[in-house]
Amino acid sequence: MKNVVIVGGGILGLSCTYYLQTSGSAHVTLLEAGTFAAATTSQAAALLTRARSDVNDGLMVDESHRMIKHFEHTFQQTFMHRNGCIHIANQGDSFQQELAALQMHQQQGKQRGIESYWLNAKEIQQQLPWLHIKNESLALFYPDDGHADPYLLANFYRQAAKQAGAALHQGIRVKQLLESGNRVVGVRSESNHDWLADAVIIAAGPWSSILAAQHQVKLAMAPIRSHYWITDNHNLLQPDHAMAISPTSKAYFRSENKGLLFGVRDSQTCIADPKELPLSQQDIHNHRFEQDEKGWLALEENWQSLIDICPLLETAQLNHYINGISSYTPDGLPLLGPCDQWRNLFFATGCSGAGIAWSGGIGRLLSEQVLAQKPFVNEGRYALNRFEQHFDTVDPMDENFRQQCARARSDKKTG
Ligand SMILES: Cc1cc2nc3c(=O)[nH]c(=O)nc-3n(C[C@H](O)[C@H](O)[C@H](O)COP(=O)(O)OP(=O)(O)OC[C@H]3O[C@@H](n4cnc5c(N)ncnc54)[C@H](O)[C@@H]3O)c2cc1C
Structure with missing residues (x-):
């Protein structure tokens, strides 16, 4: 032992x-x-x-899904929202590239026994009436994906x-x-x-x-900002809507009850020095990055592509801004x-x-x-x-190295 x-x-x-x-x-x-x-x-x-392009990464996530099912059974409590996830290849300049990535993910998923199928623009629109989907767009739908507290x-x-x-x-x-x-x-x-x-x-x-x-x-890691917003309730949104990931908009969306939770991959390099991280858990929640304290720069930078795909954001009230730290390599x-x-x-x-x-x-x-x-x-x-x-x-205390880690976040394409 x-x-x-x-x-x-x-x-x-x-x-x-x-x-x-x-x-x-x-x-x-x-x-x-x-x-x-x-x-x-x-x-x-x-x-x-x-959706992963590498079998090892896929198996890591599959294990979490297996555990969640195990806990739901053991503790007799369903806590995962299995509304599915729609990965969109948007009609436009990077359509072919996005489609190829989705095809690779599907191929990879098949080897692991993961179900996914294609949706055309009309079908995406039916599932997510609050998105604006161009006619030639396509999406790969993973029906068993979801989110859990x-x-x-x-x-x-x-x-x-x-x-x-x-x-x-x-x-x-x-x-x-x-x-x-x-x-x-x-x-x-x-x-x-x-x-x-x-x-x-x-x-x-x-x-x-x-x-x-x-x-x-x-x-080999650095504390980098991760953040998302939640809107007020909207009559087009339902708690059981699928999640959506749109590489063109560098954004992900999911319903949070009748509000919309969304995040963007922005190019602001909001990096913390590990030596200056707040010590207490409470202070980590209050931590703000000086460069873009409330995330407005990140929103501004992506605003046009965000409202192109999600027009309701133009009028929605942003009720919450969650700004936290992730450790990026x-x-x-x-x-x-x-x-x-x-x-x-x-x-x-x-x-x-x-x-x-x-x-x-x-x-x-x-x-x-x-x-x-x-x-x-x-x-x-x-x-x-x-x-x-x-x-x-390779040193988290070195500012240049931390910049390399920040790039991994701004280049991130999947959820
Ligand atoms: C805004 C945001 C959105 C995110 N969205 C997603 C998402 O959609 N999907 C996803 O998979 N992940 C997401 N993440 C990432 C996810 O939250 C982290 O990867 C995960 O929580 C890391 O867990 P952890 O146990 O490593 O760290 P933590 O939860 O931070 O736990 C570390 C613990 O170590 C304790 N500790 C520290 N030092 C000591 C010490 N010296 N002695 C004893 N204890 C110590 C701390 O008190 C803390 O409780 C998101 C993160 C953020 C900030």
Whole structure:
């Protein structure tokens, strides 16, 4: 039986706890500085989309869908809204390119047994009467996709892990790792309590970089702004409408009851310095980026293409603006697994705006890695050291490197 300490009780720490504790081969102690799932996890729009061009990424998301079904069955509560997701190739200059990407996603999905089918412009319009769809546009529809409250999902990982015997602690901030030779042997809290462990997983969200840097591990990620808006209720919107992703408009849409939740991929490089991240969970919710405090620049930049596809935005009242932090890597894929410098030290972070959708896959992979089992995906794709040949400097404390990470967000095309 391995003793594992996990630092950070967001959705990723909780998911790792669940998989390891239910494996029967580990006892997990989870240490969370604040309260569970109250940091970036609670900010997510939580689109659980399965269109991926790589089979490994697809399997990661499929695992989350499998877990959600499992929790719905175990806890007798349906919490995922399975309204489907419509990926639109808009008539226009980039139509062929967008279509080719969708065809590739469909091909990929078929290998994983994922159902998707084509909609013509009329069919898209019927499903989403609040969008303006040009006659020659096409879309790929994933009927089983949807969204789920990220706080609830995290809480189900927590409940199931607790039932299986994991020790879950809130209000305990880890201040350092305990080293012995080239091994990590545990962690020390701010109140100088030590927890010894056979393996330690850092799943501390955007704060992971600071903890890692204290032990000479340079994580290839940066805290980048993610944000979205929610409109007031509108008579064209229904809670059961499918989600929509439009690469031309760099936007995604989903209904939030009878309002519209939408996000844009903007070119403002709103990057935080990891050393200046607010310490408390509450302050992360109040954090604003000086360059574009309320997101108006991002909206302005994309306004024309947004109202071209979604004319109701011209008159809708914007009721909420949610501005948060995601940890982006230069290729938009997470940082998962062991680090080269220290034995027994693992990371589950850098999830580039997709940590909710990937949570099941990440928990499963980390559990397999810690227990030295055969991984269900190609772990090298997410390895911590994969950028070393491509960049002169890989260092979250380096401003130029952080800019490279920001590019992964502005180039992002899927949900
Ligand atoms: C606006 C927005 C929209 C998003 N939309 C989506 C989406 O549609 N789909 C999707 O999949 N993802 C989305 N995401 C991304 C998703 O929210 C993240 O990928 C995910 O929440 C990351 O979870 P985490 O557990 O790594 O981090 P967090 O939830 O931030 O958890 C980290 C935890 O570590 C704790 N911690 C930190 N330091 C210490 C320490 N020293 N000791 C102990 N505990 C510590 C913190 O208190 C915190 O609770 C979005 C994010 C934002 C901001």
